[in-house]
Amino acid sequence: TIHADTVLISTGASAKWLGIESETRLNGKGVSACAVCDGFFFRGQEVAIVGAGDTACEEASYLSNICSKVYMLIRKDEMRASQIMQKRVMNNPKIEILWNTETDEILGDEEVKGVRIFNNKTGEKSEIAISGFFVAIGHQPNTGIFKDFIHMDDAGYIKTIPGSTKTNVEGVFACGDAQDNIYRQAVTAAGTGCMAALDAERYLAEFENE
Ligand SMILES: Cc1cc2nc3c(=O)[nH]c(=O)nc-3n(C[C@H](O)[C@H](O)[C@H](O)COP(=O)(O)OP(=O)(O)OC[C@H]3O[C@@H](n4cnc5c(N)ncnc54)[C@H](O)[C@@H]3O)c2cc1C
Missing domain, CATH: 3.50.50.60 (FAD/NAD(P)-binding domain)
Structure with missing residues:
Protein backbone atom coordinates (compact mmCIF):
# COMPACT_ATOMS: atom_id res chain seq x y z
CA THR A 1 0.00 0.00 0.00
CA ALA A 136 -14.23 1.82 -34.72
CA ILE A 137 -16.27 -0.35 -32.37
CA GLY A 138 -15.66 1.67 -29.23
CA HIS A 139 -13.21 2.21 -26.41
CA GLN A 140 -13.05 0.87 -22.86
CA PRO A 141 -11.68 3.32 -20.28
CA ASN A 142 -9.20 1.57 -17.96
CA THR A 143 -10.99 2.74 -14.85
CA GLY A 144 -12.56 -0.43 -13.45
CA ILE A 145 -10.30 -0.43 -10.38
CA PHE A 146 -11.69 2.98 -9.30
CA LYS A 147 -15.37 2.22 -9.76
CA ASP A 148 -16.15 1.88 -6.05
CA PHE A 149 -14.70 5.31 -5.22
CA ILE A 150 -14.80 7.64 -8.21
CA HIS A 151 -17.88 8.91 -10.05
CA MET A 152 -18.02 7.79 -13.68
CA ASP A 153 -20.43 7.95 -16.57
CA ASP A 154 -22.24 4.84 -17.82
CA ALA A 155 -19.35 3.94 -20.12
CA GLY A 156 -16.80 4.16 -17.26
CA TYR A 157 -15.20 7.51 -18.13
CA ILE A 158 -14.29 9.40 -14.95
CA LYS A 159 -16.41 12.48 -14.31
CA THR A 160 -14.40 15.61 -13.61
CA ILE A 161 -15.68 18.99 -12.49
CA PRO A 162 -15.88 21.07 -15.70
CA GLY A 163 -12.89 23.34 -16.19
CA SER A 164 -10.74 21.27 -13.85
CA THR A 165 -9.43 17.73 -13.36
CA LYS A 166 -11.06 17.38 -9.92
CA THR A 167 -13.03 14.20 -9.24
CA ASN A 168 -15.63 13.62 -6.54
CA VAL A 169 -12.85 12.62 -4.12
CA GLU A 170 -10.84 15.51 -2.73
CA GLY A 171 -7.20 15.28 -3.77
CA VAL A 172 -7.86 12.80 -6.58
CA PHE A 173 -7.53 14.20 -10.10
CA ALA A 174 -8.16 12.53 -13.46
CA CYS A 175 -6.69 13.35 -16.85
CA GLY A 176 -6.22 11.96 -20.34
CA ASP A 177 -8.38 9.40 -22.07
CA ALA A 178 -9.61 7.97 -18.75
CA GLN A 179 -11.87 11.04 -18.45
CA ASP A 180 -12.29 11.98 -22.13
CA ASN A 181 -14.78 10.11 -24.29
CA ILE A 182 -14.72 12.73 -27.02
CA TYR A 183 -11.24 13.75 -28.21
CA ARG A 184 -8.92 10.94 -27.02
CA GLN A 185 -5.80 12.48 -28.56
CA ALA A 186 -2.23 12.62 -27.26
CA VAL A 187 -2.27 16.40 -27.26
CA THR A 188 -5.53 16.66 -25.29
CA ALA A 189 -4.30 13.99 -22.87
CA ALA A 190 -1.07 15.95 -22.37
CA GLY A 191 -3.10 19.14 -21.89
CA THR A 192 -5.34 17.67 -19.23
CA GLY A 193 -2.25 15.97 -17.73
CA CYS A 194 -0.74 19.41 -17.27
CA MET A 195 -4.02 20.64 -15.75
CA ALA A 196 -4.02 17.70 -13.31
CA ALA A 197 -0.42 18.40 -12.27
CA LEU A 198 -1.27 22.07 -11.59
CA ASP A 199 -4.49 21.14 -9.79
CA ALA A 200 -2.55 18.67 -7.62
CA GLU A 201 0.18 21.20 -6.91
CA ARG A 202 -2.41 23.79 -5.81
CA TYR A 203 -4.21 21.21 -3.72
CA LEU A 204 -0.96 20.24 -1.97
CA ALA A 205 -0.09 23.90 -1.34
CA GLU A 206 -3.51 24.44 0.31
CA PHE A 207 -3.11 21.17 2.21
CA GLU A 208 0.31 22.22 3.56
CA ASN A 209 -1.04 25.63 4.63
CA GLU A 210 -3.82 24.08 6.72
C1 LIG B 1 -3.49 3.36 -33.01
C2 LIG B 1 -3.53 4.70 -32.31
C3 LIG B 1 -2.87 5.76 -32.89
C4 LIG B 1 -2.91 7.01 -32.26
N1 LIG B 1 -2.29 8.06 -32.87
C5 LIG B 1 -2.39 9.29 -32.34
C6 LIG B 1 -1.84 10.42 -33.00
O1 LIG B 1 -1.26 10.29 -34.10
N2 LIG B 1 -1.99 11.62 -32.42
C7 LIG B 1 -2.63 11.78 -31.22
O2 LIG B 1 -2.71 12.91 -30.74
N3 LIG B 1 -3.17 10.73 -30.57
C8 LIG B 1 -3.08 9.49 -31.10
N4 LIG B 1 -3.65 8.43 -30.47
C9 LIG B 1 -4.34 8.64 -29.19
C10 LIG B 1 -3.34 8.74 -28.03
O3 LIG B 1 -2.48 7.62 -28.08
C11 LIG B 1 -4.09 8.78 -26.70
O4 LIG B 1 -5.06 9.80 -26.73
C12 LIG B 1 -3.14 9.05 -25.55
O5 LIG B 1 -2.11 8.09 -25.51
C13 LIG B 1 -3.90 9.04 -24.22
O6 LIG B 1 -2.97 9.27 -23.19
P1 LIG B 1 -3.27 8.79 -21.70
O7 LIG B 1 -2.04 9.12 -20.93
O8 LIG B 1 -4.58 9.28 -21.25
O9 LIG B 1 -3.43 7.19 -21.79
P2 LIG B 1 -2.39 6.06 -22.35
O10 LIG B 1 -1.38 6.63 -23.29
O11 LIG B 1 -3.30 4.98 -22.83
O12 LIG B 1 -1.64 5.63 -21.04
C14 LIG B 1 -2.29 4.96 -20.00
C15 LIG B 1 -1.23 4.19 -19.22
O13 LIG B 1 -1.81 3.70 -18.02
C16 LIG B 1 -1.43 2.34 -17.84
N5 LIG B 1 -2.47 1.70 -17.03
C17 LIG B 1 -3.71 1.33 -17.39
N6 LIG B 1 -4.35 0.76 -16.36
C18 LIG B 1 -3.50 0.78 -15.32
C19 LIG B 1 -3.56 0.33 -13.97
N7 LIG B 1 -4.64 -0.24 -13.46
N8 LIG B 1 -2.46 0.51 -13.18
C20 LIG B 1 -1.35 1.11 -13.67
N9 LIG B 1 -1.22 1.53 -14.93
C21 LIG B 1 -2.28 1.38 -15.74
C22 LIG B 1 -1.33 1.79 -19.26
O14 LIG B 1 -0.54 0.64 -19.30
C23 LIG B 1 -0.69 2.97 -19.98
O15 LIG B 1 0.70 2.94 -19.85
C24 LIG B 1 -3.60 7.17 -31.04
C25 LIG B 1 -4.23 6.08 -30.43
C26 LIG B 1 -4.19 4.84 -31.05
C27 LIG B 1 -4.87 3.66 -30.39
Whole structure:
Protein backbone atom coordinates (compact mmCIF):
# COMPACT_ATOMS: atom_id res chain seq x y z
CA THR A 1 0.00 0.00 0.00
CA ILE A 2 1.32 3.40 -0.97
CA HIS A 3 0.00 6.40 0.98
CA ALA A 4 -0.20 9.67 -0.94
CA ASP A 5 -1.57 13.14 -0.28
CA THR A 6 -2.84 13.40 -3.84
CA VAL A 7 -3.45 10.98 -6.72
CA LEU A 8 -3.57 11.59 -10.47
CA ILE A 9 -5.46 9.00 -12.49
CA SER A 10 -4.16 8.68 -16.06
CA THR A 11 -4.88 5.08 -16.96
CA GLY A 12 -6.19 5.85 -20.48
CA ALA A 13 -8.77 4.00 -22.54
CA SER A 14 -8.24 0.90 -24.65
CA ALA A 15 -9.70 0.53 -28.12
CA LYS A 16 -11.98 -2.47 -28.58
CA TRP A 17 -10.81 -4.89 -31.26
CA LEU A 18 -12.50 -7.60 -33.29
CA GLY A 19 -10.24 -10.26 -31.79
CA ILE A 20 -9.04 -11.95 -34.98
CA GLU A 21 -5.43 -13.04 -35.48
CA SER A 22 -4.76 -10.99 -38.63
CA GLU A 23 -5.90 -7.82 -36.86
CA THR A 24 -3.19 -8.26 -34.19
CA ARG A 25 -0.52 -9.31 -36.70
CA LEU A 26 -1.15 -6.31 -38.97
CA ASN A 27 -1.70 -3.74 -36.22
CA GLY A 28 0.35 -0.68 -37.16
CA LYS A 29 0.88 -2.16 -40.65
CA GLY A 30 -2.42 -0.89 -42.04
CA VAL A 31 -4.69 -1.84 -39.13
CA SER A 32 -5.58 1.04 -36.81
CA ALA A 33 -8.17 1.99 -34.22
CA CYS A 34 -7.83 5.72 -34.85
CA ALA A 35 -8.83 7.20 -38.22
CA VAL A 36 -8.06 10.75 -37.13
CA CYS A 37 -4.55 9.68 -36.10
CA ASP A 38 -3.62 7.37 -38.98
CA GLY A 39 -5.96 8.34 -41.84
CA PHE A 40 -3.36 10.46 -43.62
CA PHE A 41 -1.18 7.38 -44.25
CA PHE A 42 -3.88 6.24 -46.72
CA ARG A 43 -4.33 9.40 -48.77
CA GLY A 44 -5.86 8.55 -52.16
CA GLN A 45 -6.20 4.85 -51.24
CA GLU A 46 -9.15 2.55 -50.54
CA VAL A 47 -9.84 1.63 -46.92
CA ALA A 48 -12.44 -0.19 -44.81
CA ILE A 49 -13.85 0.72 -41.43
CA VAL A 50 -15.78 -1.52 -39.04
CA GLY A 51 -18.43 0.01 -36.81
CA ALA A 52 -21.92 1.41 -36.83
CA GLY A 53 -21.99 4.03 -34.10
CA ASP A 54 -21.56 7.79 -34.19
CA THR A 55 -17.77 7.49 -33.87
CA ALA A 56 -17.58 5.03 -36.79
CA CYS A 57 -19.70 7.39 -38.93
CA GLU A 58 -17.59 10.37 -37.96
CA GLU A 59 -14.37 8.47 -38.72
CA ALA A 60 -15.77 7.17 -42.05
CA SER A 61 -16.67 10.75 -43.04
CA TYR A 62 -13.22 11.92 -41.98
CA LEU A 63 -11.54 9.16 -44.05
CA SER A 64 -13.70 10.02 -47.08
CA ASN A 65 -11.99 13.44 -47.19
CA ILE A 66 -8.59 11.77 -47.49
CA CYS A 67 -9.12 8.37 -49.12
CA SER A 68 -10.46 7.51 -52.59
CA LYS A 69 -13.07 5.11 -51.19
CA VAL A 70 -14.29 3.98 -47.79
CA TYR A 71 -16.08 0.66 -47.25
CA MET A 72 -18.12 0.68 -44.07
CA LEU A 73 -18.57 -2.87 -42.75
CA ILE A 74 -21.71 -3.14 -40.63
CA ARG A 75 -22.65 -6.34 -38.83
CA LYS A 76 -26.39 -5.72 -38.74
CA ASP A 77 -28.90 -4.36 -41.25
CA GLU A 78 -29.13 -1.12 -39.28
CA MET A 79 -26.83 1.35 -37.54
CA ARG A 80 -26.61 2.41 -33.92
CA ALA A 81 -25.57 5.92 -34.95
CA SER A 82 -27.84 8.96 -34.66
CA GLN A 83 -30.04 9.71 -37.70
CA ILE A 84 -27.99 12.75 -38.63
CA MET A 85 -24.73 10.75 -38.68
CA GLN A 86 -26.38 7.94 -40.65
CA LYS A 87 -27.58 10.42 -43.26
CA ARG A 88 -24.13 11.90 -43.51
CA VAL A 89 -22.50 8.57 -44.42
CA MET A 90 -25.37 7.33 -46.57
CA ASN A 91 -25.31 10.48 -48.69
CA ASN A 92 -21.55 10.42 -49.07
CA PRO A 93 -20.67 9.09 -52.57
CA LYS A 94 -17.21 7.97 -51.39
CA ILE A 95 -18.63 5.72 -48.66
CA GLU A 96 -20.07 2.32 -49.57
CA ILE A 97 -21.97 0.64 -46.76
CA LEU A 98 -21.91 -3.16 -46.68
CA TRP A 99 -24.73 -4.39 -44.41
CA ASN A 100 -24.80 -7.73 -42.58
CA THR A 101 -21.09 -7.87 -43.17
CA GLU A 102 -18.45 -9.29 -40.86
CA THR A 103 -14.69 -9.61 -41.18
CA ASP A 104 -13.32 -13.07 -41.79
CA GLU A 105 -9.67 -12.12 -42.20
CA ILE A 106 -7.53 -9.10 -42.99
CA LEU A 107 -5.29 -10.06 -45.90
CA GLY A 108 -1.58 -9.32 -46.28
CA ASP A 109 1.76 -10.56 -44.95
CA GLU A 110 3.77 -7.43 -44.18
CA GLU A 111 0.98 -4.87 -44.72
CA VAL A 112 -2.75 -4.79 -45.35
CA LYS A 113 -3.61 -5.75 -48.91
CA GLY A 114 -7.30 -6.52 -48.52
CA VAL A 115 -10.02 -7.96 -46.36
CA ARG A 116 -12.08 -11.12 -46.68
CA ILE A 117 -15.63 -10.46 -45.55
CA PHE A 118 -18.74 -12.58 -45.24
CA ASN A 119 -22.42 -11.82 -45.33
CA ASN A 120 -23.87 -13.19 -42.08
CA LYS A 121 -27.30 -13.66 -43.69
CA THR A 122 -26.24 -15.57 -46.82
CA GLY A 123 -22.82 -16.86 -45.70
CA GLU A 124 -21.35 -15.56 -48.97
CA LYS A 125 -17.64 -14.66 -48.75
CA SER A 126 -15.85 -12.05 -50.85
CA GLU A 127 -12.61 -10.07 -50.85
CA ILE A 128 -12.04 -6.34 -51.16
CA ALA A 129 -8.65 -4.81 -52.02
CA ILE A 130 -7.83 -2.17 -49.41
CA SER A 131 -4.66 -0.81 -47.82
CA GLY A 132 -6.11 0.47 -44.55
CA PHE A 133 -8.39 -1.29 -42.08
CA PHE A 134 -9.92 0.77 -39.28
CA VAL A 135 -11.72 -0.60 -36.26
CA ALA A 136 -14.23 1.82 -34.72
CA ILE A 137 -16.27 -0.35 -32.37
CA GLY A 138 -15.66 1.67 -29.23
CA HIS A 139 -13.21 2.21 -26.41
CA GLN A 140 -13.05 0.87 -22.86
CA PRO A 141 -11.68 3.32 -20.28
CA ASN A 142 -9.20 1.57 -17.96
CA THR A 143 -10.99 2.74 -14.85
CA GLY A 144 -12.56 -0.43 -13.45
CA ILE A 145 -10.30 -0.43 -10.38
CA PHE A 146 -11.69 2.98 -9.30
CA LYS A 147 -15.37 2.22 -9.76
CA ASP A 148 -16.15 1.88 -6.05
CA PHE A 149 -14.70 5.31 -5.22
CA ILE A 150 -14.80 7.64 -8.21
CA HIS A 151 -17.88 8.91 -10.05
CA MET A 152 -18.02 7.79 -13.68
CA ASP A 153 -20.43 7.95 -16.57
CA ASP A 154 -22.24 4.84 -17.82
CA ALA A 155 -19.35 3.94 -20.12
CA GLY A 156 -16.80 4.16 -17.26
CA TYR A 157 -15.20 7.51 -18.13
CA ILE A 158 -14.29 9.40 -14.95
CA LYS A 159 -16.41 12.48 -14.31
CA THR A 160 -14.40 15.61 -13.61
CA ILE A 161 -15.68 18.99 -12.49
CA PRO A 162 -15.88 21.07 -15.70
CA GLY A 163 -12.89 23.34 -16.19
CA SER A 164 -10.74 21.27 -13.85
CA THR A 165 -9.43 17.73 -13.36
CA LYS A 166 -11.06 17.38 -9.92
CA THR A 167 -13.03 14.20 -9.24
CA ASN A 168 -15.63 13.62 -6.54
CA VAL A 169 -12.85 12.62 -4.12
CA GLU A 170 -10.84 15.51 -2.73
CA GLY A 171 -7.20 15.28 -3.77
CA VAL A 172 -7.86 12.80 -6.58
CA PHE A 173 -7.53 14.20 -10.10
CA ALA A 174 -8.16 12.53 -13.46
CA CYS A 175 -6.69 13.35 -16.85
CA GLY A 176 -6.22 11.96 -20.34
CA ASP A 177 -8.38 9.40 -22.07
CA ALA A 178 -9.61 7.97 -18.75
CA GLN A 179 -11.87 11.04 -18.45
CA ASP A 180 -12.29 11.98 -22.13
CA ASN A 181 -14.78 10.11 -24.29
CA ILE A 182 -14.72 12.73 -27.02
CA TYR A 183 -11.24 13.75 -28.21
CA ARG A 184 -8.92 10.94 -27.02
CA GLN A 185 -5.80 12.48 -28.56
CA ALA A 186 -2.23 12.62 -27.26
CA VAL A 187 -2.27 16.40 -27.26
CA THR A 188 -5.53 16.66 -25.29
CA ALA A 189 -4.30 13.99 -22.87
CA ALA A 190 -1.07 15.95 -22.37
CA GLY A 191 -3.10 19.14 -21.89
CA THR A 192 -5.34 17.67 -19.23
CA GLY A 193 -2.25 15.97 -17.73
CA CYS A 194 -0.74 19.41 -17.27
CA MET A 195 -4.02 20.64 -15.75
CA ALA A 196 -4.02 17.70 -13.31
CA ALA A 197 -0.42 18.40 -12.27
CA LEU A 198 -1.27 22.07 -11.59
CA ASP A 199 -4.49 21.14 -9.79
CA ALA A 200 -2.55 18.67 -7.62
CA GLU A 201 0.18 21.20 -6.91
CA ARG A 202 -2.41 23.79 -5.81
CA TYR A 203 -4.21 21.21 -3.72
CA LEU A 204 -0.96 20.24 -1.97
CA ALA A 205 -0.09 23.90 -1.34
CA GLU A 206 -3.51 24.44 0.31
CA PHE A 207 -3.11 21.17 2.21
CA GLU A 208 0.31 22.22 3.56
CA ASN A 209 -1.04 25.63 4.63
CA GLU A 210 -3.82 24.08 6.72
C1 LIG B 1 -3.49 3.36 -33.01
C2 LIG B 1 -3.53 4.70 -32.31
C3 LIG B 1 -2.87 5.76 -32.89
C4 LIG B 1 -2.91 7.01 -32.26
N1 LIG B 1 -2.29 8.06 -32.87
C5 LIG B 1 -2.39 9.29 -32.34
C6 LIG B 1 -1.84 10.42 -33.00
O1 LIG B 1 -1.26 10.29 -34.10
N2 LIG B 1 -1.99 11.62 -32.42
C7 LIG B 1 -2.63 11.78 -31.22
O2 LIG B 1 -2.71 12.91 -30.74
N3 LIG B 1 -3.17 10.73 -30.57
C8 LIG B 1 -3.08 9.49 -31.10
N4 LIG B 1 -3.65 8.43 -30.47
C9 LIG B 1 -4.34 8.64 -29.19
C10 LIG B 1 -3.34 8.74 -28.03
O3 LIG B 1 -2.48 7.62 -28.08
C11 LIG B 1 -4.09 8.78 -26.70
O4 LIG B 1 -5.06 9.80 -26.73
C12 LIG B 1 -3.14 9.05 -25.55
O5 LIG B 1 -2.11 8.09 -25.51
C13 LIG B 1 -3.90 9.04 -24.22
O6 LIG B 1 -2.97 9.27 -23.19
P1 LIG B 1 -3.27 8.79 -21.70
O7 LIG B 1 -2.04 9.12 -20.93
O8 LIG B 1 -4.58 9.28 -21.25
O9 LIG B 1 -3.43 7.19 -21.79
P2 LIG B 1 -2.39 6.06 -22.35
O10 LIG B 1 -1.38 6.63 -23.29
O11 LIG B 1 -3.30 4.98 -22.83
O12 LIG B 1 -1.64 5.63 -21.04
C14 LIG B 1 -2.29 4.96 -20.00
C15 LIG B 1 -1.23 4.19 -19.22
O13 LIG B 1 -1.81 3.70 -18.02
C16 LIG B 1 -1.43 2.34 -17.84
N5 LIG B 1 -2.47 1.70 -17.03
C17 LIG B 1 -3.71 1.33 -17.39
N6 LIG B 1 -4.35 0.76 -16.36
C18 LIG B 1 -3.50 0.78 -15.32
C19 LIG B 1 -3.56 0.33 -13.97
N7 LIG B 1 -4.64 -0.24 -13.46
N8 LIG B 1 -2.46 0.51 -13.18
C20 LIG B 1 -1.35 1.11 -13.67
N9 LIG B 1 -1.22 1.53 -14.93
C21 LIG B 1 -2.28 1.38 -15.74
C22 LIG B 1 -1.33 1.79 -19.26
O14 LIG B 1 -0.54 0.64 -19.30
C23 LIG B 1 -0.69 2.97 -19.98
O15 LIG B 1 0.70 2.94 -19.85
C24 LIG B 1 -3.60 7.17 -31.04
C25 LIG B 1 -4.23 6.08 -30.43
C26 LIG B 1 -4.19 4.84 -31.05
C27 LIG B 1 -4.87 3.66 -30.39
